Amino acid sequence: MKFPYTFVAFLIMATSVLSAQKKEVSLEEIWSGSFRQERLQSLQSLNNGEEYVVMNRNPEAGSVSIDIYSYKTGKKTRTLLDSKDLSEIESFQSFKFSDDENKILLSTEIEPIYRRSSREVVHIYDVASKKLTKVSDDKIQEASFSPDNSKLAYVFENNIYILDLKSMERTQVTMDGEINSIINGITDWVYEEEFSFVKAFAWNPTGEKIAFLRFDESAVPEFSMDLFGKDLYPTQQVFKYPKAGESNSEVSLHMYDVEANSSEEIKLGDYADFYIPRIKWSSKDMLLSVQVLNRHQNNLDLIFVNAENNEASVVLNETDKAYVDITDNLTFLEDNSFIWTSEKxxxxxxxxxxxxxxxxxxxxxxxxxxxxxxxxxxxxxxxxxxxxxxxxxxxxxxxxxxxxxxxxxxxxxxxxxxxxxxxxxxxxxxxxxxVNxxxxxxxxxxxxxxxxxxxxxxxxxxxxxxxYQFSPKELSSIEVNGNELNMWTIKPANFDENKKYPVLMFQYSGPGSQSVSNTYFGSNDYWYQLLANKGYMIVCIDGRGTGFKGADFKKVTYQELGKFEVEDQIAAAKQLAEKSYVDADRIGIWGWSYGGFMSTNAILKGNDVFSMAIAVAPVTSWRFYDTVYTERYMRTPQENASGYDENSPLSHADKLEGDYLLIHGGGDDNVHVQNTMRMVEELVQANKQFDWAIYPDRNHGIYGGNTRLHLYQMMTDFILEKL
Known part of the structure; x- marks a missing residue:
């Protein structure tokens, strides 16, 4: 069918008008929550298997409720608890059921400590009587019901306490807890960060015993951070942080007998300089499983401890030429056989x-x-x-x-x-x-x-x-250094292969990580859409060392962090530069944390391909990072000095040719601002010009108030000016 010329012209004009009406996203929209996704909050199944609970917030009333829904119908069957009905507290931030669901722990006034830890005021809500009982006037940690709900164990100032819920009598289980010295029942900084748990005690199934870890961190070097705040004088946060090659906490396992009110240290075997990354009771009331990992993290013993006589025996040994990953997958069946996952x-x-x-x-x-x-x-x-x-x-x-x-x-x-x-x-x-x-x-x-x-x-x-004028996130792959690597691309709207576009590459690249996945937009993806609207191609490639493609692919970076991953990003950028639609003189790269380590190395070692880089909270030398993470992949600096130094950005500062923006939070307890300060000094001494910014008192996430908006505005302006 043929259309008259005027009708075709009208269609072209109408299409142009519709295209012009598409909005461009703004940073204010991204960081004000305009693209917030609906989620099920704090969903958990009830014991009956027929219902689940969700914590719902009522912003207008300023209340929080725990509501029960039917799996089968999806309809709310009842409200278990609504904070507006409680006279003692206005609201609560989280909750936890007892095993029989007759009692609920409500957490208020939560004070974050590190990534996973917090102190909080805890109340016990009795479902039947609707009575609310305050556990302590102090902010406590990791409150946990005994299996029969008659008692509550918790940690306060590094000591374990037990509260009898009938008599309300309090028993102090440990006496030697001391800040920056002895910790009972919760983990030290490095365990929390790298083994991903805080609560280091566990009731046995009958409530007769409590197994707990004790950390003696007196020999661990201290790290201090100046926090400037708003007062006349800054304060200083001092905590134990074992950097690679330095002393760890001495960890020990103890068994507390509730009736006897006494503890005994468990002798696990002839171990020196080791970790206990997991403890878990088995299906037998008096049989505790303990995982013991050597410092190199390539030899893991699964040990069973008989709590009746506190004797320990190794039942399984897992070894690896590189390292053994710690998981939460150990599951005991009724006959006490067990499920285990392994990369062997x-x-x-x-x-x-x-x-x-x-x-x-x-x-x-x-x-x-x-x-x-x-x-x-x-x-x-x-x-x-x-x-x-x-x-x-x-x-x-x-x-x-x-x-x-x-x-x-x-x-x-x-x-x-x-x-x-x-x-x-x-x-x-x-x-x-x-992606859609x-x-x-x-x-x-x-x-x-x-x-x-x-x-x-x-x-x-x-x-x-x-x-909005959003472009699709296109999943594909690229062959780099003999490997098929996963890749995603966001192209400018109305992409034209006959034009040339600047490219911004993003990556993280840490061991076992994944940045290329079949998932929908996150906050950064909306930022990439903003950049795409301004004519940039955004590309992400998961190189060697990333996860989910087998142990060999992941562990090839062992003892050489920053070598193969950087080589892959440089080689991929060179391939992209050969595309007819890529402006080879305008290829940039950015990353955060491990990604900042990568982007810094990329612009230094790949100065012939990258013209711009942004590094947020980067590691600049693995000598500055913690023992557990760093030594898992690098061994110690004493054993592997060349692996640490040859791939450190500090060793290549004189290679900087392009535009470089370095950003860090001054209160980063994880990747210390020391990394950035040392990088600044090396660049200064190499007489290299660069841009940098410190966000006072901000942690590794660099957020709070307008901080994220300011940070992304800074990065956007830098990209628009330099790339």
Whole structure:
């Protein structure tokens, strides 16, 4: 069919007008929450397996409620607790059930300490009587009910206490707790950060014993940070921080007998300079599992401790030529056989062991990774897990029998699927997202994955985003240094291959990480859309050392952090420079934390391809970072000086040719601002001009008030001016 010329011209004009009406995103919108995603807050299953609870906030009333919903219908069945009905407190920030769900711990006045730790005022809510009881006038840590709810254990000023909930009598379990010296029942800084846990005590299933860790950090060197605040004089935060090669806390395991009110140290074996990254009670009331890891982190013993006589024996040993990863996947079955995950065949898979540590069988296998272990349903005799079997950028939920047979894919859509199972494994709530879809929450039957209903979606966000000139995030791959690397690209709107575009590369690149995944936009992606609207191509590539492509791919960077990962980013940038639509003279790179270490190295070692770099909170020498993380991948500086120094940006400051912006938070307890100060000095002495900024008192996340907006405005202006 032919159209008259005037009609075609009208169509062209109308299309141009519609295109012109598309909005461009602003930094103010991004950091004010305009693109906030709807989520299910604090969702957890009730013991009956038929209902789940969600913490809902009522901004207008200023109240918080714990509401109960039916899995089957999705309708709210009742409100368990509403803060507006409590006279003693106005609100609460988090909650935790007792095992029988008859009592609830409510946390208020939460005071963050480090990444995972906090102090808080805790109240106990009795569901039947609706009575609220304050645990202590002091801010305490890691409050935990005994299995029969008769007692509450917690930590205050590095000592463990037990509160009898009937008599309200308080017993002090440990006496030697002292700030920056002795810690009982909670972890030190490096355990919290790198082994990802704070609570270091556990009731046994009958409530007769409490196993706990004690940290003697008196020999650990202190690190201090000046915090400027708003007072006339700054304050100083001093804490124990073991840098690579320095002394760690001496950790020991202790068993407390509740009735006898006495503790005994458990002799685990002939170990020197070791870690205890996990303790967990087994299915037997008096059998504790303990994981002991050597300092090199390449030899892990699983030890069983008999709490009746406190004797310890090794039941499983895991070794690796590089390092053994610590997980939370250890699960005990009714017969006290146990589920374990391991990379010993080159990929992370599930194994089943007898109580004595003998292998029953390898449950999963193949050139793909188990990424989450969800649990075991003893009735259906099925194990539930998440994996990359459908591609390393994707995640799917599966079930399988313990004998490794009858594997069933329970999710249907390609993208990232993650599950939250009901207590009895009848249902699971699936969270699905891909590059085109913000999170969608749906209810499924665990038996076959059949969808029951949709719970929550982000259609309003999608509708909102239609008004903007957003470009798709394109997933692809690129062959670099003999490896097929995952890659995503965001191109400018109305991309024209006959034009040349500047490129900004983003990466993180830390061991086992992933930045290229089949997921929807996050805050940074909206920032990339802003840059794309201004004519920039944004590219992200996961190089060697990143995760979910097998142990060899991940561990190739062992003892050489900053070598192969940087080589891959440089080689990828050179490939991009060969594209007809890429302006080879305008390729930049940026990253945060490990990514800042990478972007700094990239502009120094790759000064012939990168013309600009931004580094936020970067490590500039692994000698400045903590023992657990750094030595896992590098061993100690005493053993591997060349690995530390040859790949340190400090050793290559004289190579800077392009434009470089260096940013750090002055109150960063994780990657210390020392890293940036040393980099500044090396650049100054090399007579290299650069830009830099320090955000006073801000931690590793550099946020609070208008901080993020200011930070991203600074980076945007730098990119627009320099790239």
């Amino acid at each position: 065949d080159g990929w992370n898979h599930i194994y089943h062991y007898a109580e004595d540590g003998k292998l029953i069988n390898q449950i999963t296998s193949g050139q793909w990774e188990v990424t989450k272990y969800y649990g075991y349903d003893k009735k259906a005799k099925r194990i539930y897990f998440q994996s990359t079997e459908n591609g390393s950028v994707n995640r799917d939920v599966y079930s399988i029998k313990p004998n490794g047979k009858s594997k069933t894919r329970l999710t249907a859509k390609d993208g990232t699927n993650s599950a939250d199972f009901s207590a009895d494994y009848t249902y699971f709530i699936n969270t699905f997202t891909n 879809t913000p999170p969608v929450y749906t209810l499924h039957k665990a038996k076959d994955g059949k969808q029951v209903r949709e719970i929550l979606n982000n259609n309003e966000l999608l509708k909102n985003n239609e008004a």
